[in-house]
Amino acid sequence: DTGVSQDPRHKITKRGQNVTFRCDPISEHNRLYWYRQTLGQGPEFLTYFQNEAQLEKSRLLSDRFSAERPKGSFSTLEIQRTEQGDSAMYLCASSLEGIQDTGELFFGEGSRLTVL
Amino acid sequence: AQSVTQLDSQVPVFEEAPVELRCNYSSSVSVYLFWYVQYPNQGLQLLLKYLSGSTLVKGINGFEAEFNKSQTSFHLRKPSVHISDTAEYFCAVTANSGGYQKVTFGTGTKLQVIP
Secondary structure, eight states: OOOOEEEOSEEEEOTTOOEEEEEEOOTTOOEEEEEEEOTTSOOEEEEEEETTEEEEEOTTSOTTEEEEOTTSSOEEEEEOSOOGGGOEEEEEEEEOOOTTOOOOOEEOOOEEEEEO | OOEEEOOOSEEEEETTSOEEEOOEEEOSSOOEEEEEEEOTTSOEEEEEEEOSSOSEEEOGGGOEEEEETTTTEEEEEESSOOGGGOEEEEEEEEEEETTEEEEEEOOOEEEEEEO
């Protein structure tokens, strides 16, 4: 396994359109996270899955955002009716639950969204 | 809740000069501390981490950081930077939140190495 992969790497869309991003975590990792990163900011937490259960959602995740991890493996993040303010890098990360759980995250290369 | 402050948004430094990137954190519980590096249009990559034990932690690419509990700091240092170190550096702190280690990132410091 080569790491966390995200698709697509870049997406340009018009305001009002729906977009979906996919994340494939490291295969043995049962925890998966979505972050959003805008220019000049650090990654901001959006949501967290343990296996297929979505255990935490940030207040940043408006009703237009939905994330799923149906079989506890890959995850999708969908944004409906995109707005220009949604333009950002969407980062996926994974980690392995364990006795020595430190919070170390393994990131994908991100999906950059541009809303025109 | 925990927070991370990176006071320097940009740090220019000449090649082969030393550099220090500052990070201060606040937390009411024990934490783990991390530095991640992000190259343009890429995700974040772990540089180093402090979990316990020796307060001086060595990471990849010649970087090191020192955990100072009394000053709640975790500054990143490199004695001699290279052009390839030009990137954005994020300090992060994790603390237990509902059964998992929740990560909080700083706003990042852009290191620009000048030839």
